[in-house]
Ligand SMILES: O=C(O)CCC(=O)C(=O)O
């Protein structure tokens with residue numbers, strides 16, 4: 001396992017060249033397990049909310065995940081460790097690519113069996129803040145037969161299926177890559193995260 005900053009260097013270079021990258025182990029397994037346990041416990045206690053889409057904030061049939069936004073006032077030690085790690089990555093990306101990423105926003109997501117997220121772009125049309133999308137997966141021993149891949153649509157018309165394996169972080173440019181979450185046969189746990197630039201279009 002490589003948790004060194006060399007890995008961030010490779011991530012930055014590959015993101016610049018290809019627009020997407022899969023990092024094998026963002027955090028130590030114990031930290032990932034703590035996040036998975038907390039996310040599963042919140043789901044079990046019905047403490048997650050149905051996800052909503054867009055400015056209208058309407059619950060949509062397009063996505064079936066239940067979420068909890070991280071916030072500094074309520075965050076746990078496990079969430080803090082994740083945010084610290086993502087901030088280190090964000091600073092490395094700024095350093096190497098001069099992206100001007102000012103912060104990240106993150107939420108837990110649980111997709112119950114049979115639910116997914118239809119093909120979409122993370123850059124919302126009236127908001128240019130999201131630059132890099134990142135998804136951190138929390139599922140131990142995920143098998144191909146469990147379904148639940150992230151399908152990333154590439155510029156050449158092909159696609160890649162990425163399984164939501166614990167420890168894996170997927171990065172891609174928010175404005176460039178359409179993607180979808182395929183339905184799974186078991187609960188699919190993750191943290192979705194967006195790195196922001198300062199908004200250019202005046203919106204707050
Ligand atoms: O969980 C994933 O693999 C992707 C989630 C996603 O596309 C989103 O929350 O916008």
Ligand SMILES: [Fe+2]
Pocket residue numbers: 120121122179
């Ligand atoms: Fe997305």
